[in-house]
Amino acid sequence: MTSDGPEVRDPSATQDAATAAAVEHASLVLALEASGGFTFQLDLNTGALVVSPSFHVLLEMDPDIEVSHEGFLSALHADDRPRFELEQLRARPPEELLQDEFRVVRPGRGERRFRGRYRVLSDSQGVPSEVLGVTIDITDSYEAGRVRGLVLDLSSDAFIQMDADGRITEWNLAAERIFGLSRDQATGRLMAQLIIPSRYREAHSKAIARLLATTPAPTVSRGPLELAALRSDGSEFPVELDLIAAPLNGTLVFSAFVRDITERKALEATLLNRVLTDELTGLPNRALLKDRLTRGLAGLVRSGSSLAVMFADIDRFKVVNDSLGHAAGDQLLRTVADRFVSATRPADTVARFGSDEFVIVCEDVNEGEATAVASRLLAALENPAHIEQRDIPLSVSIGMVLTSDPSHDSGALLRDADAAMYLAKERGGGHAEPFDEAIRGRALARLDLEADLRRAIEREQLGIEYQPIIELAGNQPTGVEALARWLHPARGMVPPADFIPMAEQTGLIIPLGEWVLRQACRQLAAWDRDGGPSLSVAVNLSSRQLAQSDLADTVGEATADAGISPARLCLEITESALMADTEAAGDQLGDLNRLGVQLAVDDFGTGYSSLLYLRRFPVQQLKVDRAFVLGLEQNSEDSAIVRAIIELAHALGLEAVAEGVETAEQLASLRKMGCDLGQGYFWSKSLPAEQVRKLLF
DSSP: OOOOSSSOOOOHHHHHHHHHHHHHHHHHHHHHHTEEEEEEEEEEETTTTETTTTHHHHTTTOOOOOOHHHHHHHOOEEEEEEEESSSHHSOOTSOOEEEEEEEEETTTTEEEEEEEEEEEETTTOEEEEEEEEEEEEOOHHHHHHOOOOOOOOSSSSSSEEEETSEEEEEEOHHHHHSSSSHHHTTTTTOOOOOOHHHHHHHHHHHHHHHTTTOOOOOOOEEEEEEEEOOOOOOOEEEEEEEEEEEEEEEEEEEEEEEEHHHHHHHHHHHHHHHHHBBBTTTOOOOHHHHHHHHHHHHHHHHHEEEEEEEEEETTTTTHHHHOOOHHHHHHHHHHHHHHHHHHHTTTTTTEEEEETEEEEEOEEEEEHHHHHHHHHHHHTTSEEEEETTEEEEEEEEEEEOOOOOOOOOHHHHHEEEEHHHHHHHHTTTSSEEEOOHHHHHHHEEEHHHHHHHHHHHHHHHOOOEEEEEHHHHEETEEEEEEEEEEETTTTTTEEEEHHHHHHHHHHTTHHHHHHHHHHHHHHHHHHHHTTTOOEEEEEEEOHHTTTTTTHHHHHHHHHHHHTTGGGGEEEEEEHHHHHHHHHHHHHHHHHHHHOEEEEEEEEESSSOOHHHHHHHOOOOOOEEOHHHTTTTTTOOOHHHHHHHHHHHHHHHTTTEEEOOOOOOOHHHHHHHHHHEEEEEEETOOOOHHHHHHHOOO
C-alpha cells in the first residue's frame, strides 16, 4: 500500500540519533581532554573562539575568563603569532587536514608546546569562514625528544635515523663531524646515496627491501658490523655500525650508531705488522714465513710445479757482532736483508728466521731456477759491507731443499734446509749445499750427539786433560790449562771441535764450564797435597758463562770449596766474548778481579782487537793465537803481528802468552821477542792429571 502524502518520520528515532551523536562527541572530547588536549572553533569573520573546558586547565587559566582570538594570540610565543593571524588562516588551503605547532607562554610558569590539527571550512560562497580543530599538549614528549637530541649530540658515535624509504630523519653532531655534512644537508636525503660507496648500494637496497617485505614488520638488530663509508669529499673510510630496525606506526624505522674506526684499523694494521714482520729488517718473521710456506705447499696441488726452501746463515756473524757490538751487527743484518730482497724475484719470500738466519721460499721453480736464485744470493754478498768505517767481508752458507709434494710438512722442509746449511758451513761456508738423505743422517747424528753430551754432563762422564804452561826465560812450568775431553762409550774420543761449539749453541756450556771449573780447582788442591810445585790453573770461560749474573759467586765457591787461593785461578776469555756486551763484561770482570782471580784474553788478534777495552778491562795476560805462532818461521807478517802483540802486552803491564809452540825455532823467536809464557806440543800435549803429576813433579 502506498501513499502520495508527505513522509511521516518517527520523532523518537530522530531523537535517538541525536542523542547517540551527542554521546559520541562527548566521548571523543573526554578522550581528547584525558590525553592532554582541547577542541576549538574559530570564526574567521568575527574572531569568536569557542574551546573545550580543558583549554583553561591546560593553560592554567581562570575558567571564568572569556576566551577570544586576540587573547589566544597574546598568549602565544611572539615567533608563533604571525602564523595564526586571521588573514594567515584564511589563506590556508580549505578542507585539507593541516598541522602546526605553537608555544603558549604562561608568565612566571614557563612555556607549553602544543600540536594542532585543523581544517579551514568555507561558507556556501566558497569563502573561508571558520576553523575547526583539536590540539594536544606535546610539551613532555618534546622535552624528552630535546633531551634525547642533546644526549645524541654528546655521543662520539654518529646517530642516524631513516624512515622506511631510507631517507634520513635524524643526524647528530657526531654524524656532522664524521661524514662532513651538516644536519640540514643530510636530513631528507637518501642515506644510501649519501654515505654508502656505490659498489655496496645494490646490496644495501636489497637488504632493506627484504625487511620491508616481511609482515608483520620485524624488529631486527645487527652489529657491530665493519663496513666502508663515504665522507662528503668522496673519500672512503672504515666504520663500525650497530643497526636497529623497529616498527613505528606500522612501518619500519631504521636507527644506526656509526663510529669511525680509522685509527683503530691503523693500530690493528700496525700491531699485525709487528706480529708478522721482523722489527729490525722489516722482513716476514717466522709466523708469516710459516703461513706463506703452508700456502705455497697447498699451491703445488694446482700448479704441479716445485717449491724451493733455502736456509741461509751469515758466516762469521758472531765475530762482527761480538767485536763491533750489537749496533754494528744490526746494521749488518739489515744490509744482508736488503741485498737478499734485491737478489730474489718479487714473488719470492725472504724472511728472517732468527739471529743471523734467513729463509727464502721460491714458488713455481725447477731445480735449475732454484740453483740460480741461490747463486744470486751468494753473489749479492760478494762486496763487503761498510760499517763503522770498516769494510766487513760478507758471505753466507745456504742449505737448499726442493719439493713438488704438497703433503710435505713445512717444519720438515725447514729442518732439511737447515741441515744442508750446516753442511755448507762445515765445508767452509760461502756456498749453497743441496739437501739429500745423507745430510739428514748427519743431522740426526748431530741430534743424537747432543743428547749424548747432555747425558754425559749430567752424569759427569767427561774428563779433563791439562797442558803445561811454561815460563820461557827459565823453561819452568808455572801452571796448566784445563781442557775438557769426552770419551764417548760408542764413538770413542769426540774432538773438542765437535762438542764444544755444540755446547755453546745449546747452552750446555754453562753446566759443562762450571763442572770443568770445579774439577780443575779440586785437582790443583790435590797436587798441592801431593807436594807438587805451586802451579796456577787456567780455565776457559765462554760468552754464555760471562753473561751469568752470579758468575763471581760461582767462581768464589769453586775456589773456596777446593781450598785454593783465587789468585791461582786464571780465567781465559776470548776477544769475541768480551765484545759481546762490553759494559756487562766490564762489570763481571771487575767482580772477578776483586775476588783475586787472574784474567787472560784468549786468541788475541783474531777479532777486531780494541785497545780501548784492554785499557778498561782488568786483565793480566794476552794469549797470542796459535795461528800467528805457527807462521813465525813462515812469513814476516805473522812475526810482525806476534811482536806487536807482545810489545802491546808489555806496554799495558800484561804478560804475553804464546799458544801452539811446537818447534825450537818458534821458541827461540818468542824468547827473542820477550814473550813471557808459552804452551804447546814442544813441551807436552794435554795429558790426564796423573801423567801431568809424573811430568811436573
